[in-house]
Amino acid sequence: xxxxxxxxxxxxxxxxxxxxxxxxxxxxxxxxxxxxxxxxxxxxxxxxxxxxxxxxxxxxxxxxxxxxxxxxxxxxxxxxxxxxxxxxxxxxxxxxxxxxxxxxxxxxxxxxxxxxxxxxxxxxxxxxxxxxxxxxxxxxxxxxxxxxxxxxxxxxxxxxxxxxxxxxxxxxxxxxxxxxxxxxxxxxxxxxxxxxxxxxxxxxxxxxxxxxxxxxxxxxxxxxxxxxxxxxxxxxxxxxxxxxxxxxxxxxxxxxxxxxxxxxxx
Amino acid sequence: xxxxxxxxxxxxxxxxxxxxxxxxxxxxxxxxxxxxxxxxxxxxxxxxxxxxxxxxxxxxxxxxxxxxxxxxxxxxxxxxxxxxxxxxxxxxxxxxxxxxxxxxxxxxxxxxxxxxxxxxxxxxxxxxxxxxxxxxxxxxxxxxxxxxxxxxxxxxxxxxxxxxxxxxxxxxxxxxxxxxxxxxxxxxxxxxxxxxxxxxxxxxxxxxxxxxxxxxxxxxxxxxxxxxxxxxxxxxxxxxxxxxxxxxxxxxxxxxxxxxxxxxxxxxxxxxxxxxxxxxxxxxxxxxxxxxxxxxxxxxxxxxxxxxxxxxxxxxxxxxxxxxxxxxxxxxxxxxxxxxxxxxxxxxxxxxxxxxxxxxxxxxxxxxxxxxxxxxxxxxxxxxxxxxxxxxxxxxxxxxxxxxxxxxxxxxxxxxxxxxxxxxxxxxxxxxxxxxxxxxxxxxxxxxxxxxxxxxxxxxxxxxxxxxxxxxxxxxxxxxxxxxxxxxxxxxxxxxxxxxxxxxxxxxxxxxxxxxxxxxxxxxxxxxxxxxxxxxxxxxxxxxxxxxxxxxxxxxxxxxxxxxxxxxxxxxxxxxxxxxxxxxxxxxxxxxxxxxxxxxxxxxxxxxxxxxxxxx
Numbered sequence: 001x002x003x004x005x006x007x008x009x010x011x012x013x014x015x016x017x018x019x020x021x022x023x024x025x026x027x028x029x030x031x032x033x034x035x036x037x038x039x040x041x042x043x044x045x046x047x048x049x050x051x052x053x054x055x056x057x058x059x060x061x062x063x064x065x066x067x068x069x070x071x072x073x074x075x076x077x078x079x080x081x082x083x084x085x086x087x088x089x090x091x092x093x094x095x096x097x098x099x100x101x102x103x104x105x106x107x108x109x110x111x112x113x114x115x116x117x118x119x120x121x122x123x124x125x126x127x128x129x130x131x132x133x134x135x136x137x138x139x140x141x142x143x144x145x146x147x148x149x150x151x152x153x154x155x156x157x158x159x160x161x162x163x164x165x166x167x168x169x170x171x172x173x174x175x176x177x178x179x180x181x182x183x184x185x186x187x188x189x190x191x192x193x194x195x196x197x198x199x200x201x202x203x204x205x206x207x208x209x210x211x212x213x214x215x216x217x218x219x220x221x222x223x224x225x226x227x228x229x230x231x232x233x234x235x236x237x238x239x240x241x242x243x244x245x246x247x248x249x250x251x252x253x254x255x256x257x258x259x260x261x262x263x264x265x266x
Numbered sequence: 267x268x269x270x271x272x273x274x275x276x277x278x279x280x281x282x283x284x285x286x287x288x289x290x291x292x293x294x295x296x297x298x299x300x301x302x303x304x305x306x307x308x309x310x311x312x313x314x315x316x317x318x319x320x321x322x323x324x325x326x327x328x329x330x331x332x333x334x335x336x337x338x339x340x341x342x343x344x345x346x347x348x349x350x351x352x353x354x355x356x357x358x359x360x361x362x363x364x365x366x367x368x369x370x371x372x373x374x375x376x377x378x379x380x381x382x383x384x385x386x387x388x389x390x391x392x393x394x395x396x397x398x399x400x401x402x403x404x405x406x407x408x409x410x411x412x413x414x415x416x417x418x419x420x421x422x423x424x425x426x427x428x429x430x431x432x433x434x435x436x437x438x439x440x441x442x443x444x445x446x447x448x449x450x451x452x453x454x455x456x457x458x459x460x461x462x463x464x465x466x467x468x469x470x471x472x473x474x475x476x477x478x479x480x481x482x483x484x485x486x487x488x489x490x491x492x493x494x495x496x497x498x499x500x501x502x503x504x505x506x507x508x509x510x511x512x513x514x515x516x517x518x519x520x521x522x523x524x525x526x527x528x529x530x531x532x533x534x535x536x537x538x539x540x541x542x543x544x545x546x547x548x549x550x551x552x553x554x555x556x557x558x559x560x561x562x563x564x565x566x567x568x569x570x571x572x573x574x575x576x577x578x579x580x581x582x583x584x585x586x587x588x589x590x591x592x593x594x595x596x597x598x599x600x601x602x603x604x605x606x607x608x609x610x611x612x613x614x615x616x617x618x619x620x621x622x623x624x625x626x627x628x629x630x631x632x633x634x635x636x637x638x639x640x641x642x643x644x645x646x647x648x649x650x651x652x653x654x655x656x657x658x659x660x661x662x663x664x665x666x667x668x669x670x671x672x673x674x675x676x677x678x679x680x681x682x683x684x685x686x687x688x689x690x691x692x693x694x695x696x697x698x699x700x701x702x703x704x705x706x707x708x709x710x711x712x713x714x715x716x717x718x719x720x721x722x723x724x725x726x727x728x729x730x731x732x733x734x735x736x737x738x739x740x741x742x743x744x745x746x747x748x749x750x751x752x753x754x755x756x757x758x759x760x761x762x763x764x765x766x767x768x769x770x771x772x773x774x775x776x777x778x779x780x781x782x783x784x785x786x787x788x789x790x791x792x793x794x795x796x797x798x799x800x801x802x803x804x805x806x807x808x809x810x811x812x813x814x815x816x817x818x819x820x821x822x823x824x825x826x827x828x829x830x831x832x833x834x835x836x837x838x839x840x841x842x843x844x845x846x847x848x849x850x851x852x853x854x855x856x857x858x859x860x861x862x863x864x865x866x867x868x869x870x871x872x873x874x875x876x877x878x879x880x881x882x
Contacts, residue, residue, distance in 0.1 A: 034732050035731075035732070038730070038731075038732050039730075042728055042730060045728055048722070060732065064732070064735045065735040065736050065737045065738075066735065066736050066737075066738070066739055067732055067733035067734055067735045067736070068733055068734075069729035069731060069732060069733035070729075070732055070733065072728070072729055073728045073729055076725050076728050079723055079725060080722055080723060080725070093739055096739050096741075097736065097739060098733075103726040106726055107725045107726055110723060110724070110725060111723070111725075114723060116633035116634045116655075134741055134742075135741060135742040138741065138742045138743040138748070139742060142743075142748060142751060142752065145752065145755050146751070146755055149755040149758050149759050149762075152759060152762050153758055153759075153762050156762045156765050156766055156769075183743070190741060204348075205342060205347065205348070206342055207344075210347070215634075217634055228342050229344075243342075252739075253739060253740070254738060254739050
């Protein structure tokens with residue numbers, strides 16, 4: 001039985017390796033294809049052909065999915081083209097995938113400043129919980145959870161000093177609690193949207209001829225509360241609220257790739 | 267309470283005293299105990315008219331009783347336009363208890379005919395949510411006779427005599443006005459000197475074609491002489507604004523309570539009007555009469571703004587305005603920010619006054635303007651200042667360009683556009699002298715590419731690699747690996763917790779440990795006995811049997827195994843116990859020698875195992 005089982009194991013191994021090779025070659029081909037297309041889009045960007053660059057980046061995203069680098073490049077293209085709302089949207093999405101990236105954050109800040117969007121002076125609470133973004137807080141919480149698990153598991157086998165054990169548990173528990181609070185504080189960002197159209201006015205009622213309550217700037221972050229027909233009721237960070245056309249804003253959190261081929265062709 | 271017992275008084279005096287005590291007690295009961303009884307909040311909604319035509323309106327009033335504050339969450343209804351007319355509060359003290367109510371008014375205008383239903387409206391009152399009942403109404407087509415006009419301009423009837431002691435006047439408004447125009451008005455309430463009055467509700471405007479600015483809760487008080495009589499006058503200054511065109515009657519009314527001293531059945535004014543049966547309860551010797559004072563009707567014609575001659579940059583400002591523009595600094599370098607200050611002052615609807623548009627172009631970079639309104643206490647007169655940051659992008663700019671502001675002047679019946687003068691700028695960088703400039707060859711104009719590149723933002727460079735792809739943008743805590751890690755850690759923690767609890771339980775029951783140790787030892791010894799049988803070593807077998815018996819019984823009897831003697835066994839075990847026999851054999855062979863056969867050893871082992879099982 002042993003030689004037979006060894007033979008079958010070898011068959012399976014060869015099969016797996018072959019399949020793996022096939023996958024590698026396919027991956028290599030697709031990677032090459034992505035790099036070529038990315039190169040073309042980057043070249044368009046360098047030549048200031050921003051519309052072409054945008055179309056190129058969007059096509060890659062539509063086919064392969066989101067990546068922080070592609071969204072960053074897309075944001076740069078929109079920013080140079082003067083579409084600050086869409087630029088800010090892409091930068092915020094890129095930050096969700098790659099939190100703490102200084103280039104993305106720097107370009108976002110520059111685009112906002114260039115558009116005249118200035119953030120309010122943060123409160124102490126905001127300063128503390130804005131130190132990390134939501135994903136970073138989640139990772140901190142997970143790390144602390146791992147450490148506390150390891151600490152208790154080790155203590156069960158090799159009892160540690162009581163003071164050290166209790167201190168460590170308290171410290172890690174406090175870290176988890178603070179991280180969870182940070183996640184909760186920043187959770188709203190995931191459900192917010194960005195105004196992507198210029199010259200948008202907040203309306204009192206959800207139709208075109210309704211009274212205007214004031215302008216809301218392109219690139220502003222808003223929270224959508226309810227929908228009525230083709231309009232959405234939004235609230236900005238300063239508490240101003242009103243109705244705007246649903247087509248004038250786009251949500252930061254995207255459950256799946258939404259760029260259609262039609263959109264890419266345009 | 268002063269209820270004296272006077273033993274010397276006769277019966278009538280006692281009765282009088284008792285009556286006085288009862289009277290005083292009643293007063294105290296009426297005033298001391300639940301003086302501040304407050305009704306629980308309740309809500310109601312009503313329409314002034316449930317059938318009206320498209321070119322008319324109706325007034326929705328949401329009344330909350332038992333509260334002094336309410337926040338209405340108006341629902342959105344298709345084809346209906348809502349205009350908020352403000353809130354009014356009312357406080358009534360009746361028979362020692364007070365009730366407060368707040369009424370929110372909205373004018374409803376329909377865009378097309380049909381049946382409408384106002385759904386249940388949510389109102390937040392003192393932390394709780396109240397809901398109104400749905401209201402159905404009908405909007406008929408224009409000029410339909412089925413509709414009822416919602417112009418409830420008929421004032422409440424008051425007697426002529428009442429008009430002599432109390433009346434309300436509205437300042438004369440002009441005969442014609444335009445939609446959106448702000449018309450300052452004054453509402454004056456006249457009360458004859460010496461008359462005590464309670465005003466619990468601010469004056470309200472009757473008529474659906476207007477909205478009124480909120481009235482000051484502390485109006486001006488003075489006195490005036492009218493028809494030879496001196497009156498105390500309360501004056502509210504406000505402004506009204508028409509919201510639709512047509513012919514309207516303007517009336518303001520005021521709800522007040524007049525207090526008359528009660529002396530006898532006939533009033534001091536010798537008028538049967540004041541001998542009405544209906545009076546409020548006793549109030550410090552005064553009778554209270556609730557009245558509604560209304561101003562004489564004034565007709566006004568509202569016109570739409572003319573379409574002819576409307577400037578492109580007209581945003582709805584109506585009134586009389588002055589326009590000034592200034593810029594600071596004016597000596598700059600290219601790229602330096604300049605603060606452009608635009609001041610619009612005068613009279614009119616400042617809520618429709620927006621910042622003049624700065625002309626777009628390649629030479630300027632502009633930012634959104636901020637605004638500030640100094641109104642000196644009223645919304646229709648003052649100065650609105652806009653500040654906007656602008657940046658000159660190149661040295662060719664000579665001045666801040668002229669800006670324009672357009673508004674409609676109702677007095678002149680035309681649109682007026684005012685322009686500012688350009689503000690000259692001086693660039694601090696040295697320029698080439700004119701002669702040299704003439705001789706120098708002009709550089710070629712930049713290509714589109716160069717221009718685009720020169721206008722580029724100084725962003726960090728793009729990425730050359732695609733990076734890692736994801737099908738969706740989701741928080742890290744929703745990803746599979748994160749969830750699996752959390753589950754794994756939780757599982758480990760549970761297992762650790764279980765092990766810890768179990769260990770504690772065992773430690774608390776130390777006998778269990780000992781018992782397990784003994785059982786382990788006995789098991790080992792029994793295995794060694796089997797080994798002894800295999801080796802046909804009866805000496806080891808028998809000594810092993812003795813040890814097993816001593817260990818097991820030592821645990822049971824809480825004695826050292828070595829201290830257990832045949833005497834102990836004889837004393838504690840039954841006489842027929844196999845352990846007694848085996849122990850005796852073992853003792854005997856230990857001192858006297860002797861060999862057991864394999865079968866005997868096996869037999870003894872079986873018996874010993876059986877006994878050990880029973881004992882454990």
